[in-house]
Amino acid sequence: MPRPTRESYGDQKPPFSYIALTAMAIWSSPERMLPLSEIYRFITDRFPYYRRNTQRWQNSLRHNLSFNDCFVKVPRRPDRPGKGAYWTLHPQAFDMFENGSLLRRRKRFKLHKGEKDSLNAELAALASFNRAFLARQAGAPPSANLANGGLYAPSTFVSRPSPEPIESPDTAALLPIGPRPRRAFTIDALLEPEPRRSSPSPPAPLPPMQPHCPLPLPPPYLLAAQRYHAELLAVNSHIIRLIHEW
């Protein structure tokens, strides 16, 4: 049976789980990261089946986002106000599907408590930093040093390149535990290149992952973020290519 294509389903229900549909949407986006509304849009755009009964399936989809550890909620940048957060995939969730077909899942992706805790700690730190930054802006409005758009990249992902567990990269070392960073440069370290607002559907080929020269030597954020993106782009380039053929 040939790989199904976008037009194969029409009004029929596509054979993909919500997790697969959401992963497709995220993968197809330039930053590998989307707000909920964009995930909805991706799905309704290419699967007419989901243009009906939206309350039902969108509730299910939100349930999946919250319930499954493979999805990570990343806080918005303070200069990009909006309704919800951005959703991305945990890099370790990439071997979740067999053969990359998105049709079958190997096993549920679950983080162990320690991993989950440190991830949550970092995301909370990010949100906390946002608040601090916002407060700072309120005090000194003029020059927001955040002109070039883009999003945070989650930075505390443990790299596990292959089935063979090589060494254990120290995740905790990536998280500045103690005093929250007070200077604004840490936010620059988290900036991503401008996503190139191509509005409708055609996702940009593969976004250039420019080194994005850091200003002052950035904290571990940048290195971790870059490693994260390298993982996204390298480990799954074949899957991403498949999705782009749709």
Add this chain to the structure above:
DNA sequence: CTATGTTTACCTCATG
């Protein structure tokens, strides 16, 4: 208020 998230419960289905 609505969109977004979180959580619990219960159901079906496949698999061992």
Add this chain to the structure above:
DNA sequence: CATGAGGTAAACATAG
């Protein structure tokens, strides 16, 4: 039969 994945409903909570 037990277990796990996935789908659905629903009861919240919270942010904009």
